[in-house]
Amino acid sequence: MFEGPDLETGALPAQLAELYDGGLSIREGSVYANFVSSIDGIVALEGGTAPSGGIISGRNESDRFVMGLLRAFADAVLVGAGTVRAEGGRALWTPEYIFPAAANAFRALREALKRDATPRLVIVTARGELNPADRALQAGALVLTTTAAAERLRSALPKATEVRAISDAERIGVDDIFQALQADGHRTILTEGGPQLFGRLVASGRVDELFLTVSPVVAGQKGDRSFGLVHGVDFGRTPQRSSLLSVRRHESHLFLRYRLRDSVFPPARAGEGRVGA
Numbered sequence: 001m002f003e004g005p006d007l008e009t010g011a012l013p014a015q016l017a018e019l020y021d022g023g024l025s026i027r028e029g030s031v032y033a034n035f036v037s038s039i040d041g042i043v044a045l046e047g048g049t050a051p052s053g054g055i056i057s058g059r060n061e062s063d064r065f066v067m068g069l070l071r072a073f074a075d076a077v078l079v080g081a082g083t084v085r086a087e088g089g090r091a092l093w094t095p096e097y098i099f100p101a102a103a104n105a106f107r108a109l110r111e112a113l114k115r116d117a118t119p120r121l122v123i124v125t126a127r128g129e130l131n132p133a134d135r136a137l138q139a140g141a142l143v144l145t146t147t148a149a150a151e152r153l154r155s156a157l158p159k160a161t162e163v164r165a166i167s168d169a170e171r172i173g174v175d176d177i178f179q180a181l182q183a184d185g186h187r188t189i190l191t192e193g194g195p196q197l198f199g200r201l202v203a204s205g206r207v208d209e210l211f212l213t214v215s216p217v218v219a220g221q222k223g224d225r226s227f228g229l230v231h232g233v234d235f236g237r238t239p240q241r242s243s244l245l246s247v248r249r250h251e252s253h254l255f256l257r258y259r260l261r262d263s264v265f266p267p268a269r270a271g272e273g274r275v276g277a
């Protein structure tokens with residue numbers, strides 16, 4: 001429906017281009033977020049304990065496709081422990097888990113981008129309350145945590161998951177998170193939230209772009225049981241500015257892409273972040 005004139009749109013494998021109705025590129029080294037919100041701006045239900053994204057999107061196939069496509073571009077998918085807990089142990093943060101019908105095309109895209117077979121799941125937690133039986137932890141993830149929680153987590157979590165202490169304090173600094181990602185060679189980072197982690201990332205000026213699906217539902221709100229994209233950070237009278245990069249629509253779902261901060265990453269080298277260009 002709308003695409004900013006300076007938006008780079010690299011070619012995608014045929015099935016992905018058909019489903020996305022065009023090309024897409026994600027700048028190498030960028031940090032981009034993906035959320036689905038109700039019309040009234042709610043992204044998290046039941047105090048953040050419900051698997052809210054699927055409920056709010058209505059498990060919409062187009063939204064699931066976009067989630068898969070965005071995962072397919074990432075070196076790592078960064079989430080807070082609240083998002084993992086809310087999924088109840090079944091979810092994987094891979095492109096093919098969320099949209100299996102395009103598994104081969106996602107793989108082809110990752111090969112063309114010279115990415116590992118799947119993006120690495122990186123979970124941030126201070127309290128370290130993670131369930132060792134979670135499928136994502138069994139499959140293998142990186143858990144970034146505090147010194148206090150690390151030892152217990154190391155003995156509790158499956159061997160496939162690495163536990164790394166990156167903070168002696170109760171909270172983990174955003175810079176420390178990115179240092180750990182960088183140390184492992186993860187440069188292009190997708191964050192799927194949730195609202196507490198996303199708030200901290202935005203407040204630290206770390207998020208370059210936001211892909212926001214607006215689902216045609218009204219969630220309502222009473223007390224603080226439901227909340228929006230950012231939770232626990234208040235920008236007061238200086239709301240963070242953004243600019244609109246693209247708008248797509250499938251039936252009544254809107255797919256919005258925003259730039260949250262001006263280009264802070266270096267200009268792309270020719271062909272970087274593109275497929276088949």
Ligand SMILES: NC(=O)c1ccc[n+]([C@@H]2O[C@H](COP(=O)([O-])OP(=O)(O)OC[C@H]3O[C@@H](n4cnc5c(N)ncnc54)[C@H](OP(=O)(O)O)[C@@H]3O)[C@@H](O)[C@H]2O)c1
Pocket residue numbers: 034035036037042043044045047048049050051052053056079080081082083084086087124125126127128129170171172173174192193194195196197198200231
């Ligand atoms: N609609 C959507 O697109 C969408 C996307 C993602 C999530 N959600 C929903 O959001 C809800 C969860 O919300 P949430 O805000 O709790 O999610 P969250 O940000 O994923 O999780 C918060 C937790 O992450 C850890 N954490 C975050 N930042 C940290 C830091 N700087 N240092 C140490 N630990 C940190 C803490 O874990 P510990 O408590 O373990 O210390 C904190 O309690 C769920 O309902 C989920 O379904 C919706």
